[in-house]
Amino acid sequence: MWGGRTGALLRVWGLWPAGVRGRRPLGCNAASLAGNNSPQCWNCGGPGVPKRGDGFFCPQCRALQPPDLTRDYFSLMDCNRAFAVDTAKLQNRYQQLQRLVHPDFFSQRSQTEKDFSEKHATLVNDAYKTLLAPLSRGLYLVS
Ligand SMILES: [Zn+2]
Numbered sequence: 001m002w003g004g005r006t007g008a009l010l011r012v013w014g015l016w017p018a019g020v021r022g023r024r025p026l027g028c029n030a031a032s033l034a035g036n037n038s039p040q041c042w043n044c045g046g047p048g049v050p051k052r053g054d055g056f057f058c059p060q061c062r063a064l065q066p067p068d069l070t071r072d073y074f075s076l077m078d079c080n081r082a083f084a085v086d087t088a089k090l091q092n093r094y095q096q097l098q099r100l101v102h103p104d105f106f107s108q109r110s111q112t113e114k115d116f117s118e119k120h121a122t123l124v125n126d127a128y129k130t131l132l133a134p135l136s137r138g139l140y141l142v143s
Contacts, residue, residue, distance in 0.1 A: 042065070
């Protein structure tokens with residue numbers, strides 16, 4: 001009761017909003033810099049691609065970006081991090097990703113993008129195989 005009252009009083013006195021308002025621009029900036037460690041685009045130097053989602057391509061120049069090798073297989077394959085996985089959904093996602101990054105689609109592109117597409121395809125293959133089989137999925141979950 002007293003704790004809640006003190007908080008209300010602080011708000012009434014304007015201590016709390018003033019502090020937040022005063023620091024907000026800097027705090028926001030620092031937070032977004034710290035939280036967003038996605039690399040710049042290797043091709044155009046643009047701000048790069050969000051870590052989440054299907055941002056395999058630079059939003060500005062459409063160049064294929066290097067794979068994020070630290071990315072969780074479940075997040076890559078758009079599955080809940082649980083032992084029960086919808087294998088039909090997993091298969092769809094696998095095909096969807098292969099259509100995005102398959103090396104065949106990069107035969108006319110730069111060597112850098114060819115290399116990245118090979119790495120992406122390998123990663124997607126590994127993720128798919130790991131999550132498809134219950135044994136390897138279980139081992140991956142506990143690892
Ligand atoms: Zn770019």
